[in-house]
Amino acid sequence: MSAGAAGAGMLSVARTLDRCGVLGPGVRAVVWVQGCPLRCRGCVAAETLPFEGGTPRAVGELADWLAGLAEDGTVEGVTLSGGEPFGQPEALAALLDAVRARMPEFTAMAYSGFRHEALLRGTPGQRALLDRLDLLVDGPYVAARHAPLRWRGSANQRLIALTGRYADLLAGPDTSAGLEVSLGPDGALSWAGVPPVPDFRARLDARLAARGITLRPADEGPGRRGP
Template sequence: MNRILGKTRAEGPGLRTALWVQGCTIRCPGCFNPHLWSNRGGTPRDPGDLARELINLAEINGVEGITLLGGEPFDQALPLAAVAQRVRATGLSIMTFTGYELETLREWSATRSDIKALLASTDLLVDGPYRAGSPDHARPWAGSANQSFHALSQRYETLLDGLEGIPDRLEVHVRADGSIAVNGWADDETLDLLLEDLGRRQR
């Protein structure tokens, strides 16, 4: 695990809790989170403890579901499936982002019970590698136009018909220690404009 954001409107439908995992073997050029590629830098967590923390945060913040991002969630399918199953059993939804394509994951799931379990516990999947040369300006949450949305349960089936009417969001969180965390999606030019004045103040 890399980090948890207790509530966000930038990482999927409705108000959600987001979990970023550490480690990715896909490593798309231009990735928004290259610091999550390495397996180093994360915090190992027991799936049961992590599920309880996410459920507790969801209850406190009144969210409708959990979003799994990375890094690459399907590189850690076994523990994340255990987390997703416990979370989903409480009535919360699961949205998962992956750089793999759904067709590939389904092929693997024929012999990989961990991948089959994580797919089975995901309500909404965004799949496909990030392509920096094809940014998606029409749909929310997706980074590039090649990526696809898949309703793997009935929960978000109707959502897919109206994706282009949902605005993209970018959130900036300033922590008590003064550090800044950005989540959501924006192109480099927008980020530069947003962050250009956030340097150290001079007296």
């Protein structure tokens, strides 16, 4: 598994979102890290795959942002996506520690293209991040097994409760949470979620291009909604 491009105490971030209801339980902030060593056909986050090109963000700055959102009741936790969160595990583990120093009940969910069993045999940093998660969606996106499942897009991907915080949710309906589309204060369109239909990104891009509409290509800072 590849290491992230950012140095110690820094994360290479593709974008952030301060409020999301379709990428995990409740209302959550989302951090999409930059860089993934896998290349799943049909990946909806192609712009996050290169390890180059992300925005370097200090762990302390992101921790302040997340703790502030939790303190004012906006979110109950964060979802880590990408890109591959386990490509930058040390910084993400430090981020969760820093937020929980202020908000001990803050919850954490992560996506990974790697299977849980592989992460358990991973680097110390990867195991440290795993130890700090409440929920994990594991495994690569497999277009041939696309399915409209809760918070994940293909039937090989598992939703794994790593603590008791959300264990009861696993008994609920396993159906798509859908997508969220938002309009930023500057007029920029963005979307988040796991598409319930295959080839969603290609279809969306083609339809928007036909109308001369573009999605915001990159995050512009905490509290701002990215694409």
